Amino acid sequence: MSRLLCALLLTTSPALAEAPSVVTDLPLTQSLVAGILGEGAEVTALLERGADPHHAQLRPSQARALSGADLVVWIGPGLSPWLQGPLDSLAGGRVLDLSAVPGLYTQDFAEDEHDDHAHDDHDHDHAHDDHDHDHDDHGHDHSGMDPHLWLDPGNVAIWQRALGAELAAEDPEHAADYTARAEEAAFRTEALRAEVAAILAPVGDAGLVMFHDAYGYFAHAFGLNVVATISDGDASAPGAARIAALRADLQQDQAVCLFPEANHPDDFARVVAEGTNLRIGAPLDPAGMGLEPGADLYARLMRGLAQSIADCVTGG
Secondary structure, eight states, X not given: OHHHHHHHHHHHSOOGGGSOOEEESSHHHHHHHHHHHOTTOOEEESSOTTOOTTOOOOOHHHHHHHXXXXXXXXXXTTTOXXXXXXXXXXXXXXXXXXXXXTTOOOXXXXXXXXXXXXXXXXXXXXXXXXXXXXXXXXXXXXXXXXXXXXXXXXXXXXXXXXXXXXHXXXXXXXXXXXXXXXXXXXXXXXXXXXXXXXXXXXXXXXXXXXXXSOOHHHHHHHTXXXXXXXXXXXXXXXXXXXXXXXXXXXXXXXXXXXXXXTTSOSHXXXXXXXXXXXXXXXXXXXXXXXXXXXXXXXXXXXXXXXXXXXXXXXXX
16 A cells, blocks of 8 residues: 555656756756755756855756756856866757846946046946846956846846746646646745845945955845945955055045955955954855755845845944
8 A cells, every 4th residue: 555655646746857957057046946956856057155156167967967957057257267168069958048038127247447447336326238248267357247136136136037947848738736836936036135234234335345256236136325435346356556545535525435346355455444444344245155955045144244234334
């Protein structure tokens, strides 16, 4: 009888093996897909916890996973230029470039006044579809469109619905399930926006200094005042002239907090803050690469950023 019961359960329960095989670039995108694919389904992230999202070289096992995937989901070439070549040569299934999904709010990187370009850190009130993904082999170029799109929850809600549609097209038999989970995920993301806004409410217009220019969407979505960045790119260390210029300007900008970044030493942050009234906050992790992977990674990432910023500004 027990064998018969097991056989019936196997034939009447949804077969996880039938779910589309999905590979993503980062744990962040893995978390978004997992929430829509369904509980128990496996999603492979090419980069592991603690890796640099801008630089990678695939192992043979990862190349095989990429070539065998029904669907590959990635942020796009602006953030992960290392994946473009393998996608072109290995991917045999569908590929979803999240940065090219219609309807996203997009903005360019802020021009840097310390590189002799005038800019206004708060001029982010325009949306456009200029997907200029210029990049080189050393990291994404900090000109053209800013690829850190997930730091605006509105973009993530659009992604979640797009993922639902993509999975439905790949697996029509379960299309209604994917669509329903995508709508539920988008609803939770909108609720997360309100939660993050509440955490950040005490921050007000306090001047914030970030390690690099990755927080434009976050600042736009939640009304933050990012007055400067220490580094002008992910792979570049700030020179002595830049640090001197920053220190001189920040004494006049009424900046309150300076934030190092995960996977980067905080030496430069301490040099910039020396002799100023700046408080040094907890290291920020804008891509969540240091977080435990899981379907709730995105929510933990956003809450963590908000709480770290609020704690520094309020002295918590």
